[in-house]
Amino acid sequence: xxxxxxxxxxxxxxxxxxxxxxxxxxxxxxxxxxxxxxxxxxxxxxxxxxxxxxxxxxxxxxxxxxxxxxxxxxxxxxxxxxxxxxxxxxxxxxxxxxxxxxxxxxxxxxxxxxxxxxxxxxxxxxxxxxxxxxxxxxxxxxxxxxxxxxxxxxxxxxxxxxxxxxxxxxxxxxxxxxxxxxxxxxxxxxxxxxxxxxxxxxxxxxxxxxxxxxxxxxxxxxxxxxxxxxxxxxxxxxxxxxxxxxxxxxxxxxxxxxxxxxxxxxxxxxxxxxxxxxxxxxxxxxxxxxxxxxxxxxxxxxxxxxxxxxxxxxxxxxxxxxxxxxxxxxxxxxxxxxxxxxxxxxxxxxxxxxxxxxxxxxxxxxxxxxxxxxxxxxxxxxxxxxxxxxxxxxxxxxxxxxxxxxxxxxxxxxxxxxxxxxxxxxxxxxxxxxxxxxxxx
Amino acid sequence: xxxxxxxxxxxxxxxxxxxxxxxxxxxxxxxxxxxxxxxxxxxxxxxxxxxxxxxxxxxxxxxxxxxxxxxxxxxxxxxxxxxxxxxxxxxxxxxxxxxxxxxxxxxxxxxxxxxxxxxxxxxxxxxxxxxxxxxxxxxxxxxxxxxxxxxxxxxxxxxxxxxxxxxxxxxxxxxxxxxxxxxxxxxxxxxxxxxxxxxxxxxxxxxxxxxxxxxxxxxxxxxxxxxxxxxxxxxxxxxxxxxxxxxxxxxxxxxxxxxxxxxxxxxxxxxxxxxxxxxxxxxxxxxxxxxxxxxxxxxxxxxxxxxxxxxxxxxxxxxxxxxxxxxxxxxxxxxxxxxxxxxxxxxxxxxxxxxxxxxxxxxxxxxxxxxxxxxxxxxxxxxxxxxxxxxxxxxxxxxxxxxxxxxxxxxxxxxxxxxxxxxxxxxxxxxxxxxxxxxxxxxxxxxxxxxxxxxxxxxxxxxxxxxxxxxxxxxxxxxxxxxxxxxxxxxxxxxxxxxxxxxxxxxxxxxxxxxxxxxxxxxxxxxxxxxxxxxxxxxxxxxxxxxxx
Numbered sequence: 003x004x005x006x007x008x009x010x011x012x013x014x015x016x017x018x019x020x021x022x023x024x025x026x027x028x029x030x031x032x033x034x035x036x037x038x039x040x041x042x043x044x045x046x047x048x049x050x051x052x053x054x055x056x057x058x059x060x061x062x063x064x065x066x067x068x069x070x071x072x073x074x075x076x077x078x079x080x081x082x083x084x085x086x087x088x089x090x091x092x093x094x095x096x097x098x099x100x101x102x103x104x105x106x107x108x109x110x111x112x113x114x115x116x117x118x119x120x121x122x123x124x125x126x127x128x129x130x131x132x133x134x135x136x137x138x139x140x141x142x143x144x145x146x147x148x149x150x151x152x153x154x155x156x157x158x159x160x161x162x163x164x165x166x167x168x169x170x171x172x173x174x175x176x177x178x179x180x181x182x183x184x185x186x187x188x189x190x191x192x193x194x195x196x197x198x199x200x201x202x203x204x205x206x207x208x209x210x211x212x213x214x215x216x217x218x219x220x221x222x223x224x225x226x227x228x229x230x231x232x233x234x235x236x237x238x239x240x241x242x243x244x245x246x247x248x249x250x251x252x253x254x255x256x257x258x259x260x261x262x263x264x265x266x267x268x269x270x271x272x273x274x275x276x277x278x279x280x281x282x283x284x285x286x287x288x289x290x291x292x293x294x295x296x297x298x299x300x301x302x303x304x305x306x307x308x309x310x311x312x313x314x315x316x317x318x319x320x321x322x323x324x325x326x327x328x329x330x331x332x333x334x335x336x337x338x339x340x341x342x343x344x345x346x347x348x349x350x351x352x353x354x355x356x357x358x359x360x361x362x363x364x365x366x367x368x369x370x371x372x373x374x375x376x377x378x379x380x381x382x383x384x385x386x387x388x389x390x391x392x393x394x395x396x397x398x399x400x401x402x403x404x405x406x407x408x409x410x411x412x413x414x415x416x417x418x419x420x421x422x423x424x425x426x427x428x429x430x431x432x433x434x435x436x437x438x439x440x441x442x443x
Numbered sequence: 444x445x446x447x448x449x450x451x452x453x454x455x456x457x458x459x460x461x462x463x464x465x466x467x468x469x470x471x472x473x474x475x476x477x478x479x480x481x482x483x484x485x486x487x488x489x490x491x492x493x494x495x496x497x498x499x500x501x502x503x504x505x506x507x508x509x510x511x512x513x514x515x516x517x518x519x520x521x522x523x524x525x526x527x528x529x530x531x532x533x534x535x536x537x538x539x540x541x542x543x544x545x546x547x548x549x550x551x552x553x554x555x556x557x558x559x560x561x562x563x564x565x566x567x568x569x570x571x572x573x574x575x576x577x578x579x580x581x582x583x584x585x586x587x588x589x590x591x592x593x594x595x596x597x598x599x600x601x602x603x604x605x606x607x608x609x610x611x612x613x614x615x616x617x618x619x620x621x622x623x624x625x626x627x628x629x630x631x632x633x634x635x636x637x638x639x640x641x642x643x644x645x646x647x648x649x650x651x652x653x654x655x656x657x658x659x660x661x662x663x664x665x666x667x668x669x670x671x672x673x674x675x676x677x678x679x680x681x682x683x684x685x686x687x688x689x690x691x692x693x694x695x696x697x698x699x700x701x702x703x704x705x706x707x708x709x710x711x712x713x714x715x716x717x718x719x720x721x722x723x724x725x726x727x728x729x730x731x732x733x734x735x736x737x738x739x740x741x742x743x744x745x746x747x748x749x750x751x752x753x754x755x756x757x758x759x760x761x762x763x764x765x766x767x768x769x770x771x772x773x774x775x776x777x778x779x780x781x782x783x784x785x786x787x788x789x790x791x792x793x794x795x796x797x798x799x800x801x802x803x804x805x806x807x808x809x810x811x812x813x814x815x816x817x818x819x820x821x822x823x824x825x826x827x828x829x830x831x832x833x834x835x836x837x838x839x840x841x842x843x844x845x846x847x848x849x850x851x852x853x854x855x856x857x858x859x860x861x862x863x864x865x866x867x868x869x870x871x872x873x874x875x876x877x878x879x880x881x882x883x884x885x886x887x888x889x890x891x892x893x894x895x896x897x898x899x900x901x902x903x904x905x906x907x908x909x910x911x912x913x914x915x916x917x918x919x920x921x922x923x924x925x926x927x928x929x930x931x932x933x934x935x936x937x938x939x940x941x942x943x944x945x946x947x948x949x950x951x952x953x954x955x956x957x958x959x960x961x962x963x964x965x966x967x968x969x970x971x972x973x974x975x976x977x978x979x980x981x982x983x984x985x986x987x988x989x990x991x992x
Contacts, residue, residue: 004674005667049666108667121662128662128674129681275700283693284807284837285686292847 003105005124005212007050010092011038011057011112012084018319024426025409028057028112029064030322031374031391033330034339034357036068037316038112040329042075045110048120052078054102056095057112058086069358091228093221103218109230111209115329116313118208118306126171126304127212130287130296131276134238134303135212136173138164138205139313144320146327146387149405149421161203166305168198172287173303175199176239178232191243195297196288207231208313235303242301319423323406326372326389330355339375357392374409397432482563489566607923609641610650622730636672636727637664639734643929646952653737654926660684661734675704676728680735689837691875691911692781692809695741698732699773702749706769710762717765718756725750737925740876740884740913748776780910784972785810788906789817791970792871795904800825801868803896805857806886807837807844808873810906815871816848826851828867830860832888834931834955857888864899872961874907879985880916881963881978883907887920887956893965902967905978909971912985920959929953 015027022030028038038061045053057065062081082099084090090098092109108124118137127135163186165175174196175188192199209231217238227233286295296302312332316325329335335355338344342360351369356362360373363381371385374392379385383396387404390396394407397415404421407413411424414432424430608614622636642656662669662681669677679701682688688697702725709724711717729746732738738746752772756765792814796802802825804811815827827850831838838854845852855863870892876884883889883905896903917923932953933942945951963978973984 004669004677007668049670050668051670119663120667121660121665124667125660125662125681128678129685129687131678275697275703279688279693279697279700281693282690282696282809283688284690284809284835284840285688286840286843289839292843 005050005106005108006103007045007053007108007110008096008099009038009041009045009053009055009057009110009112010095010209011055011061012086012090012095013112013317015113015317017317018322020423020425021319021322021406021408025391026058026061026064027317028061029068030316031357031372032115032316032322032325033333033335033372034355034374035329035335036064037115038065039074040115041110041112042077042079043333044114044116044118044120045108046075046077050077052080054080054082054099056082056084056099059083060086091232092230093227093234096218096230097221097225100218100222103215106215107213107218109209109211109213111315113316114208114210114314115316115325115332116208116308117311117332118210118308118313123210123306124212126306130302130304132212132302132304133214133217134173134235136235136303136305137208137210137308137313138305139208139308139311141204141206142312142314142324144324146320146323147404147421148320148323149423162205162207163201163203164205164305165192165199165201166307167196167288168200169287170200170307171304172196173239173305174242175201176236181236189243191245195243195291195293197290202307205307206313206315208308209315211235238301239303242299242303319406323389327370330372363398482559486559486563486566489563489570492570493566604923607651609653622734636731636734637661643946644952645926646954648921649924649926649954649956652924652926654929655684656930657685657928658930661731672728672731673701673705673708675701676731680732683732683736690807690809691739691741691873692908694739695745695910696777696781698742699745699749699777703770703773706766706773709766716758717760717762718754718758721753722750725753740915741908741911744910744913745776749773780908780972784908784910785813787972788908788970789814791975792904792906793818793821793823795869795968795970795975796823796825798824799868801828801866802826803828803830803860803864803867803870803892803901804841805830805838805870805872805889805892806832806835807841808906810908811871811873812841812844814906815845815850819848819850826853828853828855828863830855830857830863830888830892832857833935834927835886837886857891860892861895861899864895864901867896867899867901870896870901870903872903872905872966874905874911875958876911876913876915877905877907877969877978877981878917878960879912879914879982880918881966881981882917883961883963883966883969883978884913884917884958885961887959890920890959890961890965893961897965903965904968904970905961905966906970909973909984909988912981912988914985917960918962920956924959925957927955927957929955931955 011028013027015022015030018027021027029036031037032040038055042053062083065079065081080102082102084095084098092111096103096107096109106127116137116139118139123135123137126132160179163175163177163179163182164173165188166172167174174192177186186201188199211230217234221227221234227237280295283295288295288297312328314321314325314328316322337352337354338350338356339358339360341358342356342362344350344356344360344362345364345366347364348362349367349369350356350362351371353370354368355372356368357373357375357377359376360379361377362368362373362379363383365381366379366383367385368379369386371388371390373379373385373390374394376392377390377394377396379396380398382398383400383402385396385400385402388402389406390402391407391409391411393410394413395411396402396407396413397417399416400413401418401420402413403419405419405423407419407424408426408428410427412429413419413424414430416433417430419430619638622638639653639655639659639661641654642659643654645652645654660681661684662677665671665677672680679688679697682697683694688694705725705728706721709717709721711720725746729738732742749769749772752769756768760768788810796818800823802815804815804827815825818825827845829838829842829845829852831842831854833856842852842854853863872883872885872889872892874883874885878884883893885905893903915923929945930953932955933940933945935941942953945953966978969976969978969981971984976984
């Protein structure tokens with residue numbers, strides 16, 4: 003087997019607690035599908051047959067009852083439950099499942115929505131025998147107004163500085179603004195080996211990593227690393243250029259070959275064979291100095307930067323809204339679920355998506371909105387630019403604009419909501435007028 | 444083993460044809476009886492069919508004679524000519540045909556082996572032709588043989604390999620079908636090796652060859668955790684197509700290491716024999732690698748060797764032991780044919796390098812670099828001139844390796860070679876393959892260097908291991924070559940990209956050839972691990988090798 007897929011679905015959604023305090027992030031509906039359906043669909047389309055899903059018990063329960071997950075996902079899901087307390091980072095989770103890992107892994111986060119050609123990332127991993135290959139994308143501007151926020155406030159996200167070499171594939175430098183107090187310092191050894199470096203800041207990390215098995219074994223020994231993105235990746239990027247290139251985790255190929263027993267690992271002594279052939283090959287990855295290909299370094303990190311095409315990480319409210327807008331178009335979702343009951347005098351825009359078993363009454367107008375499963379919309383309701391989750395009841399005469407209404411909420415008769423965020427199970431009183439940019443947890 | 448001899452149109456006259464026949468007859472005498480029995484069986488089957496095909500033969504013979512008339516046109520255009528020629532061939536032309544050519548359907552057993560083979564081939568062609576008729580537009584009785592036109596000049600009908608018939612849609616269809624059928628045994632689902640599609644406009648002289656783009660790797664069409672093809676092979680294919688592993692020796696070594704990995708991970712399925720199943724398992728991998736980048740002659744020989752070793756495993760051998768034996772064989776092969784051969788060649792070459800020499804090398808040949816480094820270590824005083832050419836600019840890598848050792852080097856581009864040659868005392872060239880008629884197949888530009896060196900009376904020495912000797916015969920660089928990604932030509936050294944929109948100009952074609960052939964008249968000496976031989980002794984070496992095996 004070449005790659006094992008691991009889906010990290012235990013994240014708490016700490017940056018959008020309004021949405022996630024009741025529904026776990028992995029099961030938030032996006033375009034009427036649970037969020038984790040999207041990465042699973044990506045893996046399935048690429049040809050994976052098994053995925054290890056690391057998640058919480060709650061999500062597992064919801065997964066087993068969700069119809070979309072049961073029907074659409076044909077892969078075998080090996081669900082591993084971990085505690086919900088949130089102390090376990092992504093690297094800790096990998097350590098937890100170390101026994102299951104038999105070969106190189108592909109780690110995906112549950113909040114990734116993209117249609118990238120995955121072979122671009124994996125080809126870098128294969129061709130250069132890399133230790134890490136990851137995916138990044140140019141950040142897209144979010145254009146929709148975010149409910150609950152007065153005015154367009156640009157959240158001061160800490161920037162990521164990513165340094166790549168001239169070809170744009172080799173990852174030389176990665177640091178977050180938070181870690182750089184005095185300024186950006188780059189080691190001389192990097193500059194000597196790669197005199198031309200491009201530093202980019204407007205990139206979104208898709209949290210999709212191809213890691214060698216040796217890295218998982220290394221994590222088992224080094225219990226201090228708890229997050230892949232925050233600690234492991236910068237560590238690997240730095241280690242590429244450290245003087246002690248024989249860091250303990252890179253299994254010496256000599257000892258690999260001395261091991262007579264074969265545990266099926268396909269990297270058995272591969273590096274030594276590769277260097278034997280590279281010695282005779284007339285190829286070099288850089289030019290201008292006297293060193294051999296890859297500067298003789300054994301640890302290599304590569305990145306594929308997507309220029310175009312959707313790539314969203316749904317970890318903030320703004321991203322969630324954007325994703326709801328674009329994901330259904332991406333996957334050519336049927337606008338109206340066959341089991342929904344819509345009366346004839348309903349005006350439905352082409353951008354709207356109605357979930358299963360909905361009941362939409364007369365004289366309603368639904369534009370650019372997503373309506374979840376089992377939602378009831380009574381007469382004379384106007385819904386525009388909104389996201390309505392499952393099981394919501396909207397009484398007559400309501401006017402909902404630019405809002406997000408979480409599951410099982412009840413909007414009383416005649417309520418007028420603009421850019422509001424209504425939490426789970428909440429009830430808005432009837433005739434509640436002029437709710438503007440409000441936020442009811 | 445079959446001997447498939449390619450020829451370019453119009454060059455071969457009666458004489459060489461006869462010689463080939465004799466060579467073939469001799470080789471057939473040494474063939475295993477198993478093959479003979481198979482052949483006899485096939486002949487018996489075709490006896491019945493050939494009786495119906497008797498009337499087809501005279502018209503086909505006449506078609507053969509039309510070929511020499513049209514021989515002036517280059518090979519790739521002849522596939523389009525059969526339809527035009529079918530009409531005139533309906534009238535049988537009485538043309539003198541060598542006696543061995545006329546296969547008569549009636550008498551069989553009391554004939555020489557060459558004639559038997561000729562008959563069998565003729566019957567196979569007839570059979571194939573009748574199958575081709577169903578898809579053919581032409582309504583003639585004369586069978587259309589789009590595969591065989593250039594080689595019909597030969598007394599016996601030969602088959603052109605598929606990789607030089609890219610402009611023939613029937614051949615492409617057959618290739619696609621063959622790839623479909625090549626499924627790995629473990630997955631009965633329709634997992635097949637994808638067909639890589641050609642890219643861009645091909646110059647008409649080379650339209651019979653494949654031209655792929657590096658930006659469209661074959662892995663696009665495969666599933667990501669590759670289960671159909673062993674991951675080591677996918678990795679290797681990627682490295683070939685991206686040029687990370689380039690150079691004849693490097694590719695062969697990488698191939699053998701990948702096969703070692705495949706053998707290590709192999710388990711015999713129940714009710715199967717390792718000797719037969721493993722060979723079948725390797726077939727789709729080889730097609731995959733061929734799609735990534737056409738196989739080199741050295742790789743072909745290595746594959747033949749492995750297949751032979753696998754088939755020779757006795758059936759009672761246990762799997763573990765068999766695998767160990769195979770891994771051992773591969774290690775021996777690499778050690779003997781590549782590592783030790785390089786040492787032997789270095790030893791012979793150092794005798795030829797004297798103090799004060801100015802040696803010219805072209806491109807980056809691992810063997811020539813090795814020789815020069817060894818000579819430098821043995822304290823010979825010489826300096827090197829490295830000649831380089833676009834778009835690969837491999838000479839820069841050779842330059843780096845030599846300078847790192849401490850050798851005094853000069854670097855020029857190939858356009859300056861006639862300027863620099865008066866200074867040169869010897870030319871050392873590496874080879875991709877040595878063909879059976881003494882021609883040297885090497886990186887494009889090598890024949891230029893040899894030609895100019897000949898004009899200046901500078902000795903040209905070619906260094907080549909014996910495992911690169913190939914039974915093919917080629918006299919020009921058109922028939923069988925490799926086309927690299929044309930987009931490589933767009934960017935110049937200074938970074939300008941004036942050719943960026945070449946595809947929009949309908950009359951513009953970019954040609955990026957990889958290999959060319961150098962005639963033996965320009966090569967003074969070939970240094971192999973068997974010693975220093977003249978170029979014309981290559982067929983002798985091949986014959987000796989075949990006897991050994």
